[in-house]
Amino acid sequence: MPPFTVTEANPLRDAADRRLPRIAGPSGLVIFGVTGDLSRKKLMPAVYDLANRGLLPPGFSLVGFARREWAHEDFAQEVHDAVKEHARTPFREEVWHQLIQGMRFVQGTFDDDDAFERLRGTIEELDKAQGTGGNFAFYLSVPPRSFPVVIQQLKKHGLADQTGGSWRRAVIEKPFGHDLNSAEQLNKVVHEVFAPDQVFRIDHYLGKETVQNILALRFANTMFEPIWNRSFVDHVQITMAEDIGIGGRAGYYDGIGAARDVIQNHLLQLMALTAMEEPASFDADALAAEKTKVLGAVRLPKDLGRDTVFAQYAAGWQGGEKAVGYLQEEGTDPRSKTDTYAAIKLGIDNRRWAGVPFYLRTGKRLGRRVTEIAVVFQRAPHSPFDTTATEELGQNAIVIRVQPDEGVTVRFGSKVPGTSMEIRDVSMDFAYGESFTESSPEAYERLILDVLLGDSNLFPRTEEVELSWKILDPIEEYWDQHGRPAQYPSGTWGPVEADEMLKRDGRSWRRP
Amino acid sequence: MKIDLTDTTASKVNKALVQGRRAIGTPAVGMVLTLVIVTDEENAYDALRAANDASHEHPSRTLVVIKRVSRSPRDRTQSRLDAEVRVGADAGSGETVVLRLYGEVSDHAQSVVLPLLLPDAPVVVWWPVNAPLDPANDPLGALAQRRVTDTYASEQPVRELSARADTYTPGDTDLSWTRITPWRSMLAAALDQVVCEVKAVEVEGEEFNPSCELLAMWLADRLDVPVKRSLSSGPGLTAVRMDTDCGPIVLDRADGSLATLSIQGQPDRAVALKRRETAELIAEELRRLDPDDTYASVLRFGVERLNSVPASAVRGAEAAEAAVAKAVQAVALAEAAVAKAEVPPAKGASPAKGEAAETPGEADAQEAAAQEPMKKAAANS
Structure with a gap:
């Protein structure tokens, strides 16, 4: 974790006193699009959980901004319901009492100047009534097309101005554009108003304990890093599978697709963390430097038609329920070429990884919901056992299970008890649920706290976002011009084309 | 599942543990530490319940050592060990063994506990009541990296604090100290909000509550200003008043759950400061197993130096x-x-x-x- 931010002047703070938690300084959070799903299911509960764990400053304020005609009390009621339903920690009256004093609601649309004036008034009032000290984070939980409007409004009404040591931060959610061009444009819009170090891009995967643990696993131990290179690793598979379809989000999803939605941010970030060199320290700059380096070294396959696959789910049965195909979903263009499944093969041009393929795949309506990183090792160069003994032995692997059932699995061969020599794969398991708390903090809790503290370790930077688009853009372009997406029945592990893609390399996908 | 063993030995208990695990189908479990609870029959139930709750955060093997009182000379010469092995749903997330020691063996509890410790995992000993005067040199305490006492549960808490200071060994800690973490964190947060120098402090709380003394000593130690300990009727700690060069900062909790933070020139704010359950305290205690240097420094400050003018000021004057x-x-x-x-x-x-x-x-x-x-x-x- 980053060095504890010690206020030098405060004699009660001491780095050696590790019981004292990292508490955010006086501050408030403004959520745009507060009536949305994300806000109700993740943000509000996360704020409550933080308060319940005593990590929010006294006087912390939460301002909701949305079109709905709500009074402050209606908003508080909405938060109350959301917290009761979705919060991780038990509901406690006194914590709620502390929170509710700083809750405000501002009604308005994004182009409504009066509403933003009211928002400014509310913030000034909170500074007086709650002592938030002018420190506010603006969480833009809004559709991408509204980004520029909201950002411009914040500028126009002086809401982004940092005065007298106070801070104003912008928190934005994916998608960060839909290609390099639009990403650069978005960055320009945002950075025109907020300084780069005050912009926090949420990639909620990076807030997950298991993802942070990749770094601990690799760099705090001695037994993994020596074999974490081309001499021992055969290939790496990074999978993020969902069992659901697009639901009612056709409007958002059509034209975006799985690769832009998932590979560009989550999977490339996971790959960067898996493949990067050891950072000089665990601070944001050093981490970003290493991640940027490895993303910059990514090499695309020569033949994109051979080493990438895009596909759509067709009708089928998913976990005992009948599912319609993507093209039959309501609101989807029947001739749509949008990918709901994408698999790509990438190489990394550096001494550690030259020649080791990284297979990235993601899809909707697959077998089950799972995200994992599998580092698959080469076979032993020589086996003293005869082939019948090792017939059932696969390749050794270290699998980092990101979600669900967070943990790490190590797969290796072991003798089957009995008189003959027979070796079979077994797995050794570390499960978070077993060794640590059943209540590890939610990703959003960690990320919101980091925003308030100003810690940018777990947030991708502009360069990383732009590099990711540089990797994905040629692939999207190729797909756009060549052929139609393959089809796979809902509830399976993807199209046969993807299996063939690995077969050509003499490998196969893991069943996660 | 529960297995009862009468007149048994540690190796039979170990066998029962393996048998229990096999029966419920989890041969390997990711337990991270062994928690040894040394207590009497009267306090065993509550302590075990708190430990089981805490085990959801820290899966552990919990060994409850209950020393039975012998009431006749014959009882004292006979010695017997009874054990109750619980695995699965009956034991939180981990394993629990309740050990009842009769007669002579109760003076040699470490011989029973030692074979039952998890290999290569840290050991924590917790005395909910009747902690030894010198925990680190207690035969059971010597097995542990971390020794948890609770001065709140003692007859003369303040005197016991001095005793703890005399025998302090790295790894010692006290639940009265754990209890004040939220207070300390809130006071530190309050000072984050202002740039003021603290001149004097008053800590107010119920009598016979060593948490008040510990908080006062912590403030005195960190701030190097006179700290006054005053009494109220509780519950627990009720207020901390800091006199600073930019006005008073007061954290006031009258009802044991919701506190008010007032800072000069800033609006009053409600903050949640609920008194916590033992399970939460144990869970916090198990989160870090390295020596708590801050606690050591606070203990060494000395109870007797509270309510006096600091060394830097006029000592010995009228x-x-x-x-x-x-x-x-x-x-x-x-x-x-x-x-x-x-x-x-x-x-x-x-x-x-x-x-x-x-x-x-x-x-x-x-x-x-x-x-x-x-x-x-x-x-x-």
Whole structure:
């Protein structure tokens, strides 16, 4: 974790006193699009959980901004319901009492100047009534097309101005554009108003304990890093599978697709963390430097038609329920070429990884919901056992299970008890649920706290976002011009084309 | 699942543990530590329940060592070990063994516990009551990296604090110290919000609650200012008042759950400061197993130095003189505050604020003068 931010002047703070938690300084959070799903299911509960764990400053304020005609009390009621339903920690009256004093609601649309004036008034009032000290984070939980409007409004009404040591931060959610061009444009819009170090891009995967643990696993131990290179690793598979379809989000999803939605941010970030060199320290700059380096070294396959696959789910049965195909979903263009499944093969041009393929795949309506990183090792160069003994032995692997059932699995061969020599794969398991708390903090809790503290370790930077688009853009372009997406029945592990893609390399996908 | 063993040995208990695990189908479990609870029959139930709750955060093997009282000379010569092995849903997330020691073996509890410790995992010993005077040199305490006592549960808490200070060994810790983490964190957060120098502190709480002394010592140790411990009817800690050069900062909790933080020049704020359950305290205690240097430094500060003027000030002077000095200091403080208020309104200070700053300063001076004789009387008694 980053060095504890010690206020030098405060004699009660001491780095050696590790019981004292990292508490955010006086501050408030403004959520745009507060009536949305994300806000109700993740943000509000996360704020409550933080308060319940005593990590929010006294006087912390939460301002909701949305079109709905709500009074402050209606908003508080909405938060109350959301917290009761979705919060991780038990509901406690006194914590709620502390929170509710700083809750405000501002009604308005994004182009409504009066509403933003009211928002400014509310913030000034909170500074007086709650002592938030002018420190506010603006969480833009809004559709991408509204980004520029909201950002411009914040500028126009002086809401982004940092005065007298106070801070104003912008928190934005994916998608960060839909290609390099639009990403650069978005960055320009945002950075025109907020300084780069005050912009926090949420990639909620990076807030997950298991993802942070990749770094601990690799760099705090001695037994993994020596074999974490081309001499021992055969290939790496990074999978993020969902069992659901697009639901009612056709409007958002059509034209975006799985690769832009998932590979560009989550999977490339996971790959960067898996493949990067050891950072000089665990601070944001050093981490970003290493991640940027490895993303910059990514090499695309020569033949994109051979080493990438895009596909759509067709009708089928998913976990005992009948599912319609993507093209039959309501609101989807029947001739749509949008990918709901994408698999790509990438190489990394550096001494550690030259020649080791990284297979990235993601899809909707697959077998089950799972995200994992599998580092698959080469076979032993020589086996003293005869082939019948090792017939059932696969390749050794270290699998980092990101979600669900967070943990790490190590797969290796072991003798089957009995008189003959027979070796079979077994797995050794570390499960978070077993060794640590059943209540590890939610990703959003960690990320919101980091925003308030100003810690940018777990947030991708502009360069990383732009590099990711540089990797994905040629692939999207190729797909756009060549052929139609393959089809796979809902509830399976993807199209046969993807299996063939690995077969050509003499490998196969893991069943996660 | 539960397995009862009568007149048994540690190796039979170990066998029962393996058997229990096989039966419920989890041969390997990711337990991270062994928690040894040393207690009497009366407190065993509550302690075990708290440990089981805490085990959801820290899966552990919990060994409850209950020393049974022998009531006749015959009982004392006979020795017997009974064990109750619980695995699966009956044991939180982990395994629990309740060990009942009768007769002579109760003086050799470590011989029973040692074979039952998890390999290569840290050991924590917790005495909910009747902690030994020197935990680190207790035969059971010697097995552990971390020794948890609870001075709150003792007859003379304040005297026991001094004893803890005398025998402190890295790895010792006390639940009375754990109890005040939220207070400490809130006070630190309060000082984050202002740039003021603290002049004096008052910690108010119920009698016979060593948490109040520990908090007072922590403040005195960190701030190097006089700290006064005063009594209230509770529950627990009720208030901390810090006198600073920019007005008082008060954290006041009258009802044991919701507190009010008032800082001069800022609005009052409600903060949740609920008194916590034992399970939460144990869970916090198990989160870090390295020596708590802050606790050590607080203990070493010494209870007897509370309520006195710090070394840097007029030590050994007449009490009256000290009172005068304090009053003068307070007046100076008030003047400084006024001066500050009169400085061009960089921060929008109004004349009203200047007046407000003056009042507490004066009140402080009077209070200081009024308290001095009392303190003298207390010293004489």
